[in-house]
Amino acid sequence: MSDKAYALFEEQQALRGIDIAAVKAKLKAIKVETPSWGYGDSGTRFKVYQQTGVPRNPFEKFEDAAQVHKLTGICPSVAIHIPWDKVDDYAKLKQHASDLGVSIGAVNPNLFQEDDYIFGSVTNSNAAIRRKATDHLLECVDIAKTVGSDVLSLWFADGSNYPGQVDIRARKTWMYESLKEMYNAMSPSMRMLIEYKFYEPAFYHTDLADWGMAFNLANKLGPQAEVLVDTGHHPQGTNIEHIVTYLLDENKLGGFHFNSRKYGDDDLIVGSVNPYELFLIFYQIIDAANDKNPQIRQAADNIAYMIDQSHNIERKIPAMLRSVLNVQTQYAKALLINLEEVRAAQENQDVLGAEDAVRKAFEFDVTPLLQAVREEIGVPVDPMKAYLASGYDEKINARGKGGASW
Numbered sequence: 001m002s003d004k005a006y007a008l009f010e011e012q013q014a015l016r017g018i019d020i021a022a023v024k025a026k027l028k029a030i031k032v033e034t035p036s037w038g039y040g041d042s043g044t045r046f047k048v049y050q051q052t053g054v055p056r057n058p059f060e061k062f063e064d065a066a067q068v069h070k071l072t073g074i075c076p077s078v079a080i081h082i083p084w085d086k087v088d089d090y091a092k093l094k095q096h097a098s099d100l101g102v103s104i105g106a107v108n109p110n111l112f113q114e115d116d117y118i119f120g121s122v123t124n125s126n127a128a129i130r131r132k133a134t135d136h137l138l139e140c141v142d143i144a145k146t147v148g149s150d151v152l153s154l155w156f157a158d159g160s161n162y163p164g165q166v167d168i169r170a171r172k173t174w175m176y177e178s179l180k181e182m183y184n185a186m187s188p189s190m191r192m193l194i195e196y197k198f199y200e201p202a203f204y205h206t207d208l209a210d211w212g213m214a215f216n217l218a219n220k221l222g223p224q225a226e227v228l229v230d231t232g233h234h235p236q237g238t239n240i241e242h243i244v245t246y247l248l249d250e251n252k253l254g255g256f257h258f259n260s261r262k263y264g265d266d267d268l269i270v271g272s273v274n275p276y277e278l279f280l281i282f283y284q285i286i287d288a289a290n291d292k293n294p295q296i297r298q299a300a301d302n303i304a305y306m307i308d309q310s311h312n313i314e315r316k317i318p319a320m321l322r323s324v325l326n327v328q329t330q331y332a333k334a335l336l337i338n339l340e341e342v343r344a345a346q347e348n349q350d351v352l353g354a355e356d357a358v359r360k361a362f363e364f365d366v367t368p369l370l371q372a373v374r375e376e377i378g379v380p381v382d383p384m385k386a387y388l389a390s391g392y393d394e395k396i397n398a399r400g401k402g403g404a405s406w
Contacts, residue, residue, distance in 0.1 A: 006368040016338055020369075023335045027373045030331055032258075032324050033105040033306040034068055035079045036061040039320070041405035042310040049312055053396035054403030058085040059096050060396075061404065064317055066100035067392055071383035072324050073374070077105030079153065079306055082140055084110065084406055090146045104147040106193070106255075106306060109140040112157035112201070113406070120158040122178035123171035123207050130174055137182040145187060151255070151304055152186070153228060154179070155195040159202020159209075171207050176220060183221045193228035193254040193304065194218050198235055200265055211243050218252055226254025230308060231270075231277070232261040241280040248288045248299050255304030256281075258327060267310035269319055271326035278327070279362050282334035290339055317393065321384050332369055336361040 010020050039061045043049045055061040062078055069075040078097065087093050097104055111121035111133050119125065121133035137154075144152055158175070160166045183192060196214040197206060208214055211227055218225040227247050231240060247253035258278070260268040271278045289300035305327070311319040337358055345353035371381040380386035387393070 002368065006372050009364075009366075009368040012364075013336060016336075017340070018336055018338060023332070023369070024373055024376070026335055027328070027332055027370070028073075028377055030074055030328070031077070031305065032072075032075050032327050033077045033079050033304065034065050034075050034320055034324070035081070035306065035308055036065065036085050037081050037406055038307060038309060038311060039064045039316045040084075041403055043312045048405050050401045050403070050405075051316070052401050053393065053399050054316065054401070054405075056399055056403045058087055058093055058404075060399070061085070062093070062097050062100055062102060064396070065320075066102050067317055067387065067390075068320050068324060069102050071321065071380055071387055072328070073377045073379040074328065075102075075324055077103045079106040079108060079308075080104055080143075080147075081108040081110055081406075082136075082143060084404070090143055094147045104149055106151040106153040106304065107140050107144040107147070107149050108153045108155070109137050111136060117157070120166070120171065120207070121156060123156075123158040123166075123174050125166070125170070130178060134178040134181055137178065138185050141182060141185045141190075144190065150187075150189045151191050151193060152182075153193045153195065153255070153257075153306070155197070155228075155230075156208055157201050159199075159204070159206035161203050163204060165204065168205060168207075175207055176217065179217065179221060179225075183225060186224060188224075190224060191254055191304075192218075192221065192225045194225060195228040195230055195233070195257065197230065197233040197265065211247065215247065215250070215252055218254075226252050228255050228257060228304075229253070230257035230259070230265075231281075232257075232259045232265040232267055236263075240277060241284045244281050245284045245288070248284065248296065251295055251299045253299060253303060255306055257306055257308035258323065259307065259309035267308070269309065269311075269314070269326065270307060270323040271330055272322075275326065275330055276362060278330040279334050280358075282331050283337055283358060286334050286337065287339060287342075315393065318384060318387060321387060325383060328370060329366060332366040333362050333364060336364055336366070 013020050039055050041048055041050050041054050065078040116129050124130050194214040196208040196210055198209045214227045218227055258270045260270055260273040262273050285300050288296050291297055307323050341357040342354055374381050
């Protein structure tokens with residue numbers, strides 16, 4: 001890192017009224033969870049592509065995830081997906097993760113890949129299939145208790161393709177009943193994060209189609225249920241930062257599945273298509289973290305930042321590193337917003353002044369800042385370069401093809 005470049009950067013920010021020490025502390029505190037499935041083979045609706053060196057089991061997935069944490073210092077937990085990551089001994093998997101310097105994070109049930117679920121899981125008109133789906137949710141609660149996870153992340157593919165195909169109101173009731181049973185089985189420290197998606201794989205209606213439905217369901221279930229915002233799960237042009245702000249104000253924003261999209265739920269590398277959107281999301285969170293209301297501040301500090309994406313043509317670990325680094329970059333830029341300047345412009349109804357106060361933080365090159373923070377926490381100043389030079393990518397090629405896949 002260039003000491004001269006950092007000194008100039010620090011001086012620039014001091015002149016703007018930015019407390020660099022506080023910014024550094026925030027950058028060191030943020031944690032980004034990576035998903036086990038992001039290290040396995042994945043693809044499109046047409047084909048799953050096999051790559052050399054992909055993990056063959058959950059234990060190897062954690063080994064790869066540990067590399068991302070080792071190089072960034074901000075990815076200490078790994079989400080698991082059941083049954084993709086099903087093992088005979090979860091205590092053994094937990095110990096393996098600990099030995100690698102990481103932990104098991106959110107537990108994600110899978111209710112969309114069995115033939116029984118062709119017409120829905122917890123919303124299926126067949127009571128026996130609803131029972132099977134609910135039992136799987138309860139199984140995941142037990143797994144979370146075993147591995148010490150306090151987050152259960154739920155996404156349902158349930159929906160219909162044609163008008164009249166299903167009784168939508170009945171399905172709403174069945175979903176609540178199933179999730180209430182799961183909610184009642186959770187320990188007091190656990191949180192249920194409810195995800196939503198407006199279409200795909202269902203094309204006429206989806207049982208949890210938007211944030212309002214997820215919010216309503218979370219409210220009915222209780223304080224341990226919150227909304228999970230997947231940045232790819234919205235129609236074109238949706239103001240995601242507005243949704244984030246609303247949920248924060250209601251103390252119901254549980255977490256994120258970060259990825260990037262161009263057309264549909266593309267699951268691209270985070271920040272690769274619209275980095276300004278990610279920056280604006282963090283702006284709203286940082287603004288809430290500085291609110292006078294302690295409940296709002298607590299809500300902003302209790303967000304689970306998770307990545308959920310499908311690296312179908314990229315090498316898995318470098319793609320994950322790029323996503324994590326992009327999150328870190330946009331968070332750093334958002335921390336450079338002078339909130340007092342923004343508020344003064346808002347109070348004076350200075351439209352362009354307020355917009356400028358936000359945008360100019362985005363335009364800073366935060367490389368000197370991030371390099372300084374990485375030096376201070378003892379990780380490489382350039383994690384991607386360090387990974388490519390580490391030899392790990394060549395080492396895992398010995399696994400061959402035919403690794404774990406969804």
